[in-house]
Amino acid sequence: MLAIGGFFDIWKREVHDYVWVIFGSAGAMLLLFEPFQMTALYSTLFALIIAPVAIIIWRMGLFGGADAFALIALAIIAPQITFSENMVTPFTTLSNAAILFIIPLLVNVIRNIISELRGENIFEGFEESTSKKILASVLGYRSKNPKYGFLIEKTEGSVKKIVLSFHHVDNEKFSQKSNTWVTPGIPYLLMIAGGFLIQLVYGDVILVGISNWF
Template sequence: MDLLPDYHIVGMGLALIMLVVASIIDVLKREIHDYYWIVFGIAGFLLIFFSPDLMSDLFTLGFALIIAPIVILMWRIGLFGGADAFALITLAIIAPMATLSENPITPFTTLSNAVLLFVIPFIVNVLRNTIAQLKGENIFEGFDETTGKKIVAILIGYRAKNPKFGFSIEKTKKGRKRLDLKLHHAENHEFCTKPDTWVTPGVPYLPLITGGFLIQLFFGDMLLGTFLGM
């Protein structure tokens, strides 16, 4: 594989710095100011003028930005937060279609890789609930619910003694506890602070986006690679 021009290497490095710092902030605070993405977006746009093949890289940038309306729609629906959408758009500006692999990628590769990594929070929830039950805890004490809803609750949440960065997934109806499994939009709902409550964690998605981008750099598109390898 030919050595990539310095412009691309700098873009990859800048993108990684942006994502790693943002991931740390996301884990600690669950909130990142819009100015953060504006600064990196401007830096990425200015960087492209150092490209040795400006017209070609401008075309690549425009192609990579087709992800913008998709992630904005996903944000508005509530599938993830505004910071996650802005991160993917800014990433498309700083390091459009960036990879060190010879495997194929698309403008959606970082996102699709991150979605595959999203299975990790489900595994963590199942392990947490399994450990609680092995300790003899009745995690569904006081609930009048179907087995199907309980299985979903075990996958998406847990009974938190002191919730932090989580959204309540329980409600009381006619004096009975019930599970409320509807989608929670992170920017329209308050984090739960009530002790001993079933919650779904407000998963910081930026670390998963960072992981998705690293996979894109060194492997390519996991879904596309699997499909083409079939």
Template sequence: MLILGSIIDVWKREIHDYYWIVFGSTGFLLVFISSDITSNLWTMGFALIIAPFVILVWRIGMFGGADAFALIALAVIAPMATFTDSPISPFTTLSNAAVLFTIPFFINIIRNGVSKIKGEDIFDGFEETDFKKIIAILIGYKAKNPKFAFSIEKTENGKKKFDLIMHHAENQEYCITPNTWITPGIPYLLLITGGFIIQLAYGDIILGRLLGL
């Protein structure tokens, strides 16, 4: 479910709600042919405490509806699933995905570093503080032909400025202006998939570190 959904998300950046409804409904029905229905229902109910949280995060705009529904469907299909003895929680997949979310920051730093080495003036025309430039280097880069990305620059009084406000994952339009500073529209479902794989093979990265495991 997650791998196919990730492929669709990368390709189209949109997944219909029916996709998650079918998988989630199938997972729920399969509980009733299991050998321990009561225990499985309790485990599923506990895992579903993540549902109101991810719906709130979706409505705020930190990630898309497909990401929220994927986590809810996952809580139904494979609640608290892991192949290890490491502790996990209903939020483990999401917290692991949050750790993986730091990877794009390093990619942006490397990309901007390469541009500077090539002698490109990535801040040409900007009048900004060093602090905002550092933030821009972390979250984005100057793209020649943006695709599936959000603009993080604006013009005020004929001068370029960075626009570092949070972009709503579903309502904000993608930038198509050439040679513009952008922040990539990362398919968060990829990170959720990675987070779940880590949950299966390792457990909870953050919880494990807190407990010294």
């Protein structure tokens, strides 16, 4: 399910709802074949605590509807499943995915450092503070031909400014402007898939970290 959804999310940045309906329905039907049906049902209902949280995050625009439905379908198909001995919760896949979101930020930083080492003036025409330039270098990059990115610059007269504002995933269009600063529209389904794989083999990264710390 996550492989199919991730493929369409990368290719078209859109995943049809039938993917989640089909797999979620299949997961619900599998409950009929569970040897301990009531235990499995309670486990599934507990895992579905993620549903209202995912929907709220979606409506806030922090990720898309496909991401919310993927988390809900996962709760039905594989409620809190892990092959490790570490603890997991209904929110483990989501929290693991949030940690993986650090990777695109590191990619932005590396990309901008490489551009600077090549002698490119990535902030040409900008009048901004050093701190804001550093923040922009973490959250985005200067793209010659952005395809899936949200604009984070504006022009005031002859001066360019960095605009670090919230971008609603479902409502805001990708930038079509060339040679401009953008923050990449990350296919969050990839993070969810990664977070789920980490849950399977390791458990909850945050919970394990907290337990080891204390």
